[in-house]
Amino acid sequence: MSILVAALVAAPVISLVMVAAQGSGDLWPHLVAYVLPQAISDTLLLLLGTGVLVIAIGTGAAWLVTAYDFPGRGVLQWGLLLPLAMPTYIIAYAYLDLLHPIGPVQSALRALLGLSSPRDLILPDIRSMGGCILLFGFVLYPYVYFSTRAMFVMQMANLIEVGRTLGATRTGVFRRVALPLARPAIAVGTSLALMDALNDIGASEFLGVRTMTVSIYSTWVNRSNLPGAAQIALIMLALVVALILIERFARRRQSYAGSTQRARRLVPELLTGGKALAAFLFCAAPILIGFIAPALYLCVEAVARLRFAGLSPSLIGQIGNTILISALATLVSLALGLTLAFTARLMRNAFTDAILRIASLGYALPGTVLAIGLLGPLALMDDAISTLSELVTGRTTGLVMSASGIALIYAYVARFLTISAGNVESGLSRLSLSLDHAARTLGESAGGVSRRIHLPLISPALASAALLVFVDCMKELPATLLLRPLNFETLATHLYGEAARGTYEDGSLAALAIVVFGLLPMILLARTSQVTGKPRADLPAHEVVAHG
């Protein structure tokens, strides 16, 4: 059973390699000459810029809220996580309109400066590489903030205090002690942020940045050249593997750093006056830019839209579609996640560990890469079903998998399985094995132990896993675009369509709905990390993954 699950996740990658190996024929020279160089350099530039920005914002904010106390620190501490609720394609969508020459920001600026025409005030266009990097930086920094703050809070009180008694200032300690020690945590957070950046399709397309994801999409959809798309996807896969390796490597180092120190909280130093204000602004700006401004904009637009047109039936249909498909995918990934985690607990060995690890790789696969990789296995399954049906009923069935949405659910499960498996596994790992053995010697069978002991005890972990998977499915754009049944619109694809056409009709409502749902895990995260005083390992979504 577990092997089957692992195979389900591994199949797209294998198929991708096979499709790419077919060669794209005539198109390859074109790809090499015109598409690839720019796609690769744009992607690398985007990753580089985003990386620098998320490290600066994430680490800086984490250090400020841990080492110093200033007015508003309590709120900022969890508020800094909020932008995680804002998918990249939504923030791009919001800012395109906000910063449009006749949008609210530029109009206000002109009014302020007494200018009348958009031509008199030429600002750098958000539709550029720079704009894209900026927006990515402001929504993706929470990954770095989260992992780094955990490091600062848990592991360094002693070291930092020793550093200070040895004569270093707080700033000096940051540079000479805290930063070097936090390097693994920074690397983990950054690689997660970059995986998200790599996965993005909406934002970069809206902003006119031709990343590899965008190239894959257009090579496939506009040029109908699957092998070509697969070849680009394969190059992208190499990037992903590099990111995974960075992350895994950093995590190993992190665990060494963590084991040496007992957890003790650092007593923050009180800031006043200008310094306090500066610290406040440094931490408030990312929240404002990455969440509050776009969220407010979406609210205002949504209210205006509701006043004007009410709730359109098509939007209601899309909400229904989104919830239905996400709920189904959540159920399947919970069931498979439970299977994997239970198997690994019952017979822990190198083999089950390897399977769990393979299954956990799906999260790193960008949606487009996954979608292209899935086509092969899906076609095989469609053929098999068709053949079977012909044998039984005498009729062929056509493309059942894709048409029924099973393809999409498969993609969601492959991507997010690791969240459910990881949550269940970390929930189970907190249960001492002696509980199992006690129950067994008291006459309970292995299955009974799972039912009567494990399930009731891990139900909170299960619930948070369900929430995380559900929200991630809801936000997912690239794979949804490529694998959804004909004429099947979810909130995300609808928003993408509106933005791509430059019409904004129900877009703000759809975007707002996604953001509101996206906030749920953030609330869970903020609550649990405040109650226990330490960030939970199983949140946010992608944090889980790398435990494997």
Place this chain on the structure above:
Amino acid sequence: MVDAFMPILPRARCAGFLVIENVSQTYGAVDALQDVSLTVAPGEILCLLGASGCGKTTLLRLAAGVEAPTKGRILLDGVEVAGPHSFVPPEKRGVGLVFQDYALFPHMSVLENVMFGLRHLPQAQARDMAMRGLKRVDLDHYADSYPQMLSGGEQQRVALARALAPRPSVILMDEPFSNLDQRLRESIREETINLLREEGISAVVVTHDPEEAMHIADRIALMRKGHIVQTGMAEDLYFRPESLFAARFFCDLNEIDAVAKDGQVATPLGTFAAPDLADGPCIVCIRPQALLLDTERGGVSASIIARRFLGRVDRLRLEVPGLEQELHARLRDARAFHPGQGVRLAIDERDVLVFGPVA
């Protein structure tokens, strides 16, 4: 042996008879147990004693059935429960298991915990049995509490009541008292052992503490690196240790390297008999209480380096001319002695052991 004439009741408790035959357990390249054989007679309380990592817990887990042995056989009341061709899973063995961390189910009340192993009975009867079990450990008033609300000692007693409730024939306990603080430990230990004796149940108790083993065990099996070094009653192990390891485990020793010749060992402290020893290097072990201090009598002169008052006894460090190492003595009423003072030593030969060279 199982009494063939005993009336057979459904899961009625009769003291179990546990036999472990040439059992080995290997994890990858690590030999956790090598060819271990052991018998626990019905009603007997046996202690598995050893330092951490010696294999004692592994042996317990094999007996419980939560692991299967790599080699060898395990028999319970004459029936093979683990062997080359059979394996009875833990839920079918009828053994009780008590853990160091008690392993109480946190989502169940104390009563539900104790009732867990009584599912074969009708609900009302199971509740009745469980309540009686709780009364035995004097915790019936906590029946509806949850384990986390109880103190360590109370949790330990719940774990015991839970393990005893299904009337197992053998109860296995893994360091059951080590999570309790010193004072509590002694009283809980006493209560637990009394309960086991009243029930007449066979028990295997794992511990790393020789004093604890001497307190509770009918017999002690001393283990080291996956082997059983020596099995016997407490006095056997203490007075007649078969190896330096066993001697060291039960007592601090003054160890003096010497050479045996013709059944005699000469040391600066005198000559000791070593009738069974071949000629060659050997180790003379003198217990601290064997050194008797006297200012006049006694054959060896020594001087006192330091004295430390420890309440019941005093501990003295001594220097003997011709002997490189210091000697440690432990004696009562030694307050009159002071550092620098010269004394004469007499040695009680009952507390001297001689061993061949350590392999």
